[in-house]
Amino acid sequence: MPASVWPDVSSQPSPGGPMSGLTAESHVDSSIQPTDDELRLAYRMAVRSRSTEEHIVRLASRGEVKFAIWGPGEEVHGTATALALSKVVGPDRFGIVPHYRSGCLCAMWCALQGREHFTRDVLRQQFSKDTDTMSRGRQMVYHLDMQEVGILPVQSPVGMQLGKAAGFALGFQKKGIHDALTMGIIGDGTSAEGDLHDTMNAVSVWSLPTIVCVTDNGVAISTTPDEGRGIKDFASYAAGFGVRHFSCDGTDFWDTFQTTLECARYVQGEQKPAFLYVHSLPRFNGHSSAADMTFDLSQDDPIIQFGRALVERGVLEEGDQMTRVEGEGRDFFSHHDLGRVMGQEDESIRNIFDEVRAEPDPPLDSIYENIRPPLPDVTEAAVSGQTNITYGGAIRAALDHIIATKGGVMWGQDVAKLGGVMQASAGLLAKHPGKVFDAPLNEPLIVGTACGAALHDDFVALPEIQFGDYSLNAFHWLVHMGNLYWTSNGNSRFSMILRTPTDPFGGGAVYHSMSIDGYFTPIPGLVVVMPSTSWDIYGLLMTAADYRSPVVFLEPKWMYRQSLGPAFPGEPTDPAEIKTLKKDIMRGGIPSIDPALRVPIGKAAIRRSGHDVTIVAWGRAVWTAMKAAATLEKSGVDAEVIDLRTLVPPDLDTVYESVQRTGHLVVAAEDRSFAGFVRTIQGHVVDRFPGLPTRALGQKDVPGIAQCLKLEEATILTADDIVAAVGEVRATETTASGAGGWRWIPPRYFVN
CATH class of the missing domain: 3.40.50.920 (Rossmann fold)
Structure with missing residues (x-):
């Protein structure tokens, strides 16, 4: 059946109420139904997450927390999603880039993978402690980074999670791993961002095993869908890209579990993308501590409904479950009887709060640590003579070595069949099929997917932007490239080399002549180079591949056909051989240059x-x-x-x-x-x-x-x-x- 006419695997909100589909577990394959122990774990993780976040809300309302962001209302969806994913894939074949309301999902995923102390780690980030293993006080809460279990680095511009998820899937694909999947999560408000369109193009064109997940709680900070969301039908939107659409009720544990399971099985088995729309989610406490923090009692609570169902199934006892009671005040605790399970979790969490708040703050001079990774220690060889290898030819030679020996993969506009508009990648497609390929005409897509792919340890992403003038709509990504290592306190880095032609030459006019050093050099943490000789462009590219962190190469267009700078070791000196070399390079040949040659970064x-x-x-x-x-x-x-x-x-x-x-x-x-x-x-x-x-x-x-x-x-x-x-x-x-x-x-x- 063609992708555009696939049936919609969905569960729409029922007139009987948001939880009316709760008995939908009857359609779950009996061989993979959640066990009673898994259901008890799901409930425990849901109430643990709720208790943790509502204590943060209480502290924020007292002014004891400067800023916080949270996700009360998404706990049942989170536990069901994590459990379903765990039935399909493990952390070595998985990458998820969640948003800041995915705390319970990630807590459940970590519990299923045996990673302990999630709550303690989150609170250390919330209180900006020196013990914060994810960022050491540099990131706000739920900017998670736990790559050992497949949770990829999160940053505040939510839409960018999708590009990284797609890029991480591209990395699996290019490494020849065909049983992996990735997931990127955004809220419905972020569907107005271009990041969604960028990612849908990428996963569609490249057939990436990525779940693009949109969670819909009906409001984006204070903007309602009729004010801020142009996509009226996500199923039709997905079909336009030939991407299969799944939909579930995010308040219904079994519907979410079953739908996510089917979605994940499809994506992993077919190695194709899917769009997962999670509807009907409540938002109980406003967007963040900058909004109204009053707990909204007008909405049904999925945790209460889930607990009631587990009692009916005999999984929990009557006294285990949380219930809503009459009370006074604005916060959650005034209106709820926690029950035995949440009461136990709440007592434990209170102790963790006290312990974490007593831990030391980061030292002031720590801001200077991990600005960028140490630069490779390189000794430059003595130089002599005059090269006959062009600037463009030297680039080809370096890229050839990086692809062949460093896990390099190159993509960009017209870099494959055409060999690049400057012919800097000529000949590479024939030599490295599958490792050099053309990308859609979309610079944020190119750079964003490169960032995601570059999170793989054994990978060097080699994106090219056709003209530096067009790099500016990817500026968000360049800033993220520069700050990831610092914001993660040295835990994470993007192994990538971004190249682009720059500077005026030959009547290119506006948008083909821009000099961009003034735009890129102020980005903290980024390495920016502009080589002026064939020797330097080759040697710096090779060193950048060793560096395994972002390096931006600004390549003057005037240079590509110039043969400037010292000769490479072993270059021919016989006039006839020199003529043959020049002719071969002019026709797109890849010159042979010593793969050990390096030029140091940061040395004039x-x-x-x-x-x-x-x-x-x-x-x-x-x-x-x-x-x-x-x-x-x-x-x-x-x-x-x-x-x-x-x-x-x-x-x-x-x-x-x-x-x-x-x-x-x-x-x-x-x-x-x-x-x-x-x-x-x-x-x-x-x-x-x-x-x-x-x-x-x-x-x-x-x-x-x-x-x-x-x-x-x-x-x-x-x-x-x-x-x-x-x-x-x-x-x-x-x-x-x-x-x-x-x-x-x-x-x-x-x-x-």
Whole structure:
């Protein structure tokens, strides 16, 4: 049966009330029905979660908790979902990215996997304690990270959970694992985000074993579906992507269990995606501590109904169950008799609260720990000669090695059949079928799925964005790439290398000429490089693959067909062999380069030594600076040119040492100087050497690059700009201060 006409496996809300389907367990396969012990565990975990969260609500209402977020009302759905999943898959073949209302689901999943102390770990995160193993006080509650049981890192932009879930499934697929599944969960309000559309495209086009789960409690913070949700029918929405749709009543344990079981079996067995819509969920305490925290007594409570059903089945005794009673006050405890089971859990939880609140807070200087993983310890080989391998050819060679030996997988727009618009991946599809493939034209999809796949230990994601200009709608993902290692206190990282062409060249006009160093370099924790030679692009790519954390490669479009920089070991020297090599690379060949060659991240290169002025540049601007230095030499000015190579973290020591000798600085790049990265380097130097004459140069401060080549040339950085700036800084006399700083002496004509 075609996907578009699959029957809807669903249970719609019944006119008899939200719990009227509670006896639906009769349609569960008897061989996998929940056992009595599992049902008792489900009830215990549900009331444990409720007690924990309602105590947090109480503390928040007293001002003893600054902020909290919770999910009372989703406990029965959570326990049933976790139990169903456990019947199908184990943590080594599973990845779930929950949202912040999935606490009980994750608690039940952990209990089923034998992971202890979930409640204690959550409370340590809630109270931002040094003992918080998931984030050490850096994340708000329910930003879970328990990869040992398949719970992947959670972050606040809820829609992004879906991209990571799809990407993690893609990782399983590309590793040849065909019995895995993943799950991403969002609330119904988040279905208005583009993340859902991105993910549905990915799972549909790539046939990923992912459950896209939407839990519907009828409100998004304060926005109702008629105000904020354009999707009127999730079944039709899923069918539009050829994705099978399942639906269940989230207040009904057995309906949720059975539907989730069928859904998970389908996804695992067919290795195809599914859309799981969980409807009718109540929300008892408002969105968070920033909203009305009064417990809403107007809604039926799934835990009460579940407990009553278990008593009727003989699984629980009458006194075990929680019941609602008359009371006064706003909170949950004023209106409920906890019963024996919840009473036991409540006493235990109160003790855990007291113990956790007494634990130490993180030390203040801990904010500087785990900003990024240690950079690989690399010794760069001595260089000589002039290469005949183009920048693009060197990229191909590095990607070839990373795919073949490091678990690399590459995807992006037109990277496979076309070999990339810059031909940087030409020849790789034929050599690595299945490991190089084209992606939908959707940058957040490309980067988001790369983040998910990059959570696999033995995987290097190699996404490419066709033009750097189009990377900005994936900015959320770039920020997450930069902060994951820090926010998880070093527990989690994305093993990925993101490449994109950048900078003006050849009349590309607006949206094909943007310089983006000024956008990416301020992202804390991210490593950003812009190599200017074939040697550097190859060596830095190989080092980045060893690093196993996010590195962004900004590749100047002007460079791809240039053969610049030193020769690689073993390059031919015979003219005929050189001609053959160049022709092969031009036709899409992959040159042979030593796989052991590395270039260190965070280490600049001195392209030209000098003693009169320091010129710091990166990317194409290095060669503009070299041209300017040649002009300056004719007038007796000896310029030192430093190629930063790595923008973040920058090699400031090399810059400082040079400036200490020359006493003058010009920083030059293709990006704008206004609020650009050139100002960052300039600022560091001025802080170190107050009064030092400096200039920061870039393209003219206009909104874009014009298509007209004459206008482009009038806008971009030129060698004449650098020569003029050198003249200006050298006209400003300085003298070194005794403290190693600098004191400005105005030119004579400025003095009265």
